[in-house]
Structure formats: C-alpha cells, structure tokens
Amino acid sequence: MSQSREHAVVLGASVAGLLAARALADSYERVTVVDRDPLPAGGLDRKGVPQARHAHVLMRAGVRALDDLFPGLLEKLAADGVPVNYGGAHSWTEFNGHVFQRAGGPRIAPGYQPSRPYLEARIREEIREMPNVLLRDERTVQGLIASATGERVAGVRVVSRDGEEEALPADLVVDATGRSGRAFTWLRDLGYDPPEEKILAVDVMYASRRLRLPGGLPEGLRSVLVEPRTGQPVGMALIEQEGGEYTLTLMGYAGHHPPTDHDGFRASTDRIAPAFLPDVLRDAEWLDEPHRHRYPASHRRYYERLRRFPEGLLVVGDALCSFNPLFGQGMAVAAMEAVILRDLLAAGQENLARRFFKAAAERIDPAWQMVMTTDRAQLGLPQSAAERLIGAYVRRLHAAAARDRVLVEAFSSVSSLVELPVTLIKPAVLIRVLAGNLRRG
Ligand SMILES: Cc1cc2nc3c(=O)[nH]c(=O)nc-3n(C[C@H](O)[C@H](O)[C@H](O)COP(=O)(O)OP(=O)(O)OC[C@H]3O[C@@H](n4cnc5c(N)ncnc54)[C@H](O)[C@@H]3O)c2cc1C
Structure with a gap:
C-alpha cells in the first residue's frame, strides 16, 4: 500500500469539505479542494448550497470541534458581531408545547449564531490562509480515477466551466459533495458495490426570510425556536445573526408546507409563534421574499459495513449521512468527522478508510437514532415498544424542563451532541423528570 502523503483532493468546498481540508493539511504536503461553484469572497448565497438561506444552528459539539480545528475562530466570529448565546439564557425554546426554563446554566457552553453563508465564508478565509491548501472553484468533478489494479483511487477527473478537462492525481480523495454523495455511484464504475443505504422520507419544507427588527427581541432574547410537534406539524426558528439581521424560518413536516406569500407567511408565523412575537414582527423590515427549500428524506450510507472498499x-x-435538518446536526457531525480524520491520520495511514468509517459511525449512531425515533413518531410510522417508551419519557422530560434548568441542560447537552442520549436516564435526571411531572400533576 502506498504511504505517500503528497497530495489529497477534497470534492466539495462546503462546510464538510473545508473542515476535511483543514484536517488533511496537517498530514498531506498539499491539499486541493474542488467545487463547481464560484466561491465568493464574503458570506454570499451560492447555488451549490441552496439550504444556506435557511436557519442554521451550530450545535455545541460542532462549536467545540470548530474551536479545536481553528483555534481563535470563535473569538473572531464574536469580534465580527456574530451574536453569542450564553448558556441558553438568550433562547426561547419550545418542545412538545413546553417552553424551557431560560436561566442559562453553567454547563451549557456558549452558542454562536452566524448565518450559514457567513460561517462558510469565515471558514473559507481560514483555509485560504493555509499555505498548503488550494481552493479551485468553478470545477465540476466528473469521476474517480482508479489505479492500474483497481485496488485504489488514484485521483479525480474534473472539468472547468469553459469545458477544459483535467486529471488531478491524488493519494487520497475525500468526497464531500453533499447529499448527492458522488462516490456512492462512482464506486460501481470502479467495480465496487455501493454501501447499504437507509432512507426515511420526511418531506420537510423550509420557508425563510431575512429581516431586521428595529427594537430587537424582548428580554435579551437572541433566538426563538418552536419545534413542530404532533398536532402542529409546522415549527419556526427566528435567529439573530451578524450585521443585526435575523433569519425567520418556518419548517413543516410530512407535506405540511409553509406558505411563501407575504400574508400567508406572516399569518402562519403568528399562529405558531409565542404570544410576544407578532407584535415584535409588526415593526419588522423584511429584506427579501420567502425562499423555499424542500428536504425529501434523511439518508445514511453504511460505508463502515462494506467488505470491499x-x-x-x-x-x-452529508454524503455519508444527511439528517432531517430540523435537528440541526449536519455541520456539527461534519466537524466531528474532521477532528476524527485529523487524529486518525496523525496515528498513521494504515487501513484509513476502515478506521475512519468505524469511528465516524460511532459519532453518527446516537444522532441518527435520535432523528429516526423522533421522526418515526412524528410521521405516525409503526414504532417499537422501546421507541414508544423513549418518546413518552422525552415528552415528560420536556414538560418538567419548563420548570427545571438542570433538565434543560441535560436535554440540551444530548440534542447538541455533547452527551450521549443514555445520560437522560441517569438516576439524577430520571428523578427530576418524575418529580417535575408529579408536581405538574
Ligand atoms: C434546509 C436545511 C437546513 C439545515 N439546517 C442545519 C442546521 O441548523 N444545523 C446544521 O448543523 N446543519 C443543518 N443543515 C445541514 C447542513 O446544511 C449540512 O450538513 C452542511 O452544509 C454540510 O454539508 P456538506 O458540506 O456535506 O454538503 P453541502 O453543504 O451540500 O455541500 C456540497 C458541496 O459540494 C459541491 N459539489 C457537489 N457536487 C459537486 C461536483 N460534482 N463537483 C464539484 N463540487 C460539487 C457543492 O457545490 C457544494 O459546495 C441543514 C440542511 C438543510 C437542507
């Protein structure tokens, strides 16, 4: 096996691709990142990431991984005016119709609220400053190049916007092309089976607008989140971002698509929002019309189960696992994967794919399980007895969290992927859930 670490090529320069490039830069002499879009200098929307117009939350596990990969970046974001949400004190959060107690707890690390295009642009700037990483935009990857024996990938074929074809030889190719995940189909061309794939159709629709709020949100709030629930399949997120702008997103499950005309969008928001919000929104300066984005299905590709790769x-x-965006996990999981990749490469290149897919799967598993259990309930699909039990327990936890900051911290640590779901049934948590529900009862 070649141990050369001369050149790595990353396919896709969105969040996962950029973070992977950062990880590879420690171990490869040169890293090239290829994307078919022109990559703008600032935080502008671009065609390849249409989801970027919509509310994006960076989970705490992602904040942590980002800090590890780019020390100092979080401070730069804050200095640039990206709102920082300390310990949940600045969030209005409603799950299953229960509003979480808000006093921020010390165990909840700060959350950062950059818009998605802005975050990507800041990461891109960091990458552009790395001497051994080259971003090559306006180039579409067309396929993999196999070695003479077909045992390894030896590079990729790309074509530029003006039709010029080029072969990029590489010791390692990393597919970060998003949900389409090109490697999935290209494997067949190389004589390999694609991995087993699990798909859960959710038919989620987002509709989002940017706005300014002259007086801001009341009580120092920086975000408002109302999760969809049984009986109310459309939820909302209002997030303060850099430059004094807000993104307001309505998100609907299972074919409940939010309206995109001004009046319908406003009326729908008023119906879902907490009572204080319609008044605040009356003074809003709307910066654009509602944009839609449809997310058909979560998918997971089990590369770790392949015998031949x-x-x-x-x-x-997202090429590896794409989660229903309502759970806000994609960027955090991509950041954790980049940390895994960096650390595995530091330990050696032997069996890299096997070690990487296994370690990544251990991170993906709990996040995926959470999404599957919640979505199956939300969609009214048959559930196992264990899933029904978990669902009932979590509803009670949400109810008790309305008056219990410790439960807010416990739940938030799990939903933001910092702790494993099993921590929610520790005796200390269980007792508080029971006591809280007895008090309510
Ligand atoms: C509506 C919505 C809301 C979301 N909200 C959140 C959230 O709140 N929190 C969160 O963490 N995540 C969220 N996500 C997920 C998040 O957007 C992704 O996980 C994140 O962008 C990382 O994805 P990625 O880099 O793997 O792929 P993508 O962001 O999809 O990027 C793929 C890149 O590959 C490029 N590309 C594709 N094919 C080729 C090719 N053949 N040649 C060259 N380049 C190519 C594209 O131009 C693009 O730059 C949301 C997703 C959606 C759809």
Whole structure:
C-alpha cells in the first residue's frame, strides 16, 4: 500500500469539505479542494448550497470541534458581531408545547449564531490562509480515477466551466459533495458495490426570510425556536445573526408546507409563534421574499459495513449521512468527522478508510437514532415498544424542563451532541423528570 502523503483532493468546498481540508493539511504536503461553484469572497448565497438561506444552528459539539480545528475562530466570529448565546439564557425554546426554563446554566457552553453563508465564508478565509491548501472553484468533478489494479483511487477527473478537462492525481480523495454523495455511484464504475443505504422520507419544507427588527427581541432574547410537534406539524426558528439581521424560518413536516406569500407567511408565523412575537414582527423590515427549500428524506450510507472498499477514498458530511435538518446536526457531525480524520491520520495511514468509517459511525449512531425515533413518531410510522417508551419519557422530560434548568441542560447537552442520549436516564435526571411531572400533576 502506498504511504505517500503528497497530495489529497477534497470534492466539495462546503462546510464538510473545508473542515476535511483543514484536517488533511496537517498530514498531506498539499491539499486541493474542488467545487463547481464560484466561491465568493464574503458570506454570499451560492447555488451549490441552496439550504444556506435557511436557519442554521451550530450545535455545541460542532462549536467545540470548530474551536479545536481553528483555534481563535470563535473569538473572531464574536469580534465580527456574530451574536453569542450564553448558556441558553438568550433562547426561547419550545418542545412538545413546553417552553424551557431560560436561566442559562453553567454547563451549557456558549452558542454562536452566524448565518450559514457567513460561517462558510469565515471558514473559507481560514483555509485560504493555509499555505498548503488550494481552493479551485468553478470545477465540476466528473469521476474517480482508479489505479492500474483497481485496488485504489488514484485521483479525480474534473472539468472547468469553459469545458477544459483535467486529471488531478491524488493519494487520497475525500468526497464531500453533499447529499448527492458522488462516490456512492462512482464506486460501481470502479467495480465496487455501493454501501447499504437507509432512507426515511420526511418531506420537510423550509420557508425563510431575512429581516431586521428595529427594537430587537424582548428580554435579551437572541433566538426563538418552536419545534413542530404532533398536532402542529409546522415549527419556526427566528435567529439573530451578524450585521443585526435575523433569519425567520418556518419548517413543516410530512407535506405540511409553509406558505411563501407575504400574508400567508406572516399569518402562519403568528399562529405558531409565542404570544410576544407578532407584535415584535409588526415593526419588522423584511429584506427579501420567502425562499423555499424542500428536504425529501434523511439518508445514511453504511460505508463502515462494506467488505470491499478501494484505498485512497473517504466520504464525509452529508454524503455519508444527511439528517432531517430540523435537528440541526449536519455541520456539527461534519466537524466531528474532521477532528476524527485529523487524529486518525496523525496515528498513521494504515487501513484509513476502515478506521475512519468505524469511528465516524460511532459519532453518527446516537444522532441518527435520535432523528429516526423522533421522526418515526412524528410521521405516525409503526414504532417499537422501546421507541414508544423513549418518546413518552422525552415528552415528560420536556414538560418538567419548563420548570427545571438542570433538565434543560441535560436535554440540551444530548440534542447538541455533547452527551450521549443514555445520560437522560441517569438516576439524577430520571428523578427530576418524575418529580417535575408529579408536581405538574
Ligand atoms: C434546509 C436545511 C437546513 C439545515 N439546517 C442545519 C442546521 O441548523 N444545523 C446544521 O448543523 N446543519 C443543518 N443543515 C445541514 C447542513 O446544511 C449540512 O450538513 C452542511 O452544509 C454540510 O454539508 P456538506 O458540506 O456535506 O454538503 P453541502 O453543504 O451540500 O455541500 C456540497 C458541496 O459540494 C459541491 N459539489 C457537489 N457536487 C459537486 C461536483 N460534482 N463537483 C464539484 N463540487 C460539487 C457543492 O457545490 C457544494 O459546495 C441543514 C440542511 C438543510 C437542507
């Protein structure tokens, strides 16, 4: 097996691709990141990431991983005016119709609220400053190049906007092309089976607008989140972002698509929002019309289960696992994968794909399980007895969290992927859930 670490190529320069490039830069002499879009200098929307117009939350596990990969970046974001949400004190959060107690707890680390295009642009700037990483935009990847024996991936074929074809030889190729996950189909061309894939159709629709709020939100709030629930399949998120702008997103489950005309959007928001919000929104300066984005299905591709896989190829980010966006996990999981990749490479290149997919799966598993259990209930699909029990327990936890900051912290640590779901049934938590519900009862 070649141990050369001369050149790595990353396919896709969105969040997962950029973070993977950062990880590879420690171990490869040169890293090239290819994307078919022109990559703007600032935080502008671009065609390849249409979801970027919509509310994006960076989970705490993602904040932590980002800090590890780019020390000092969080401070730069805060200095640039990205709102920082300390310990939940600045969030209005409603789950299953229960509003969480708000006093921020010390165990909840600060959350950062950059818009998605802005966050990507700041990461891109960090990458552009790295001497051994080259971003090559306006180039579409067309396929993988196999070695003579077909045992390994030896590079990729790209074509520029003006039709110029080029072969990029590489010791390692990392597929970060998002949900389409090109490697999934290209594997067949190389004579390999694609991985088993699990898909859960959710038919989620987002509708989002940017706005300014002259007086801001009351009580120092920086975000308002109302999760969809049984009986109310449309939820909302209002998030303060850099430059004094807010993103307001309505998100509907299972074909309950939010309206995109001004009046319908406003009326729908007023119906879902907490009582204080319609008044606040009356003074809003709307900066654009509602944009829609449809998310058909979560998918997970089990690369870790493949018996045969070529050397010199990895898959990261949404190409590996794409979660229902309502759970806000994609960027955090991509960041955790980048940390895994960096650390595995530091320990050696032997069996890299096997070690990487296994370690990534351990991170993906709890997040995926949470999404599957919640979505199956929300969609009215048949559930196992264990899933029904978990669902009932979590509803009670949400109810008790309305008056218990410790439960807010416990739940938030799990939903933001810092702790494993099993921590929610520790005796200390269980007792508070029971006591809280007895008090309510
Ligand atoms: C509506 C919505 C809301 C979301 N909200 C959240 C949230 O709140 N929190 C969160 O953490 N995550 C959220 N996500 C998920 C998040 O957007 C992704 O997880 C994140 O962008 C990382 O994805 P990625 O880099 O793997 O792929 P993508 O962001 O999809 O990027 C893929 C890149 O590959 C490029 N590309 C594709 N094919 C080719 C090719 N053949 N050649 C060259 N380049 C190519 C594209 O141009 C693009 O730049 C949301 C997703 C959606 C759809």
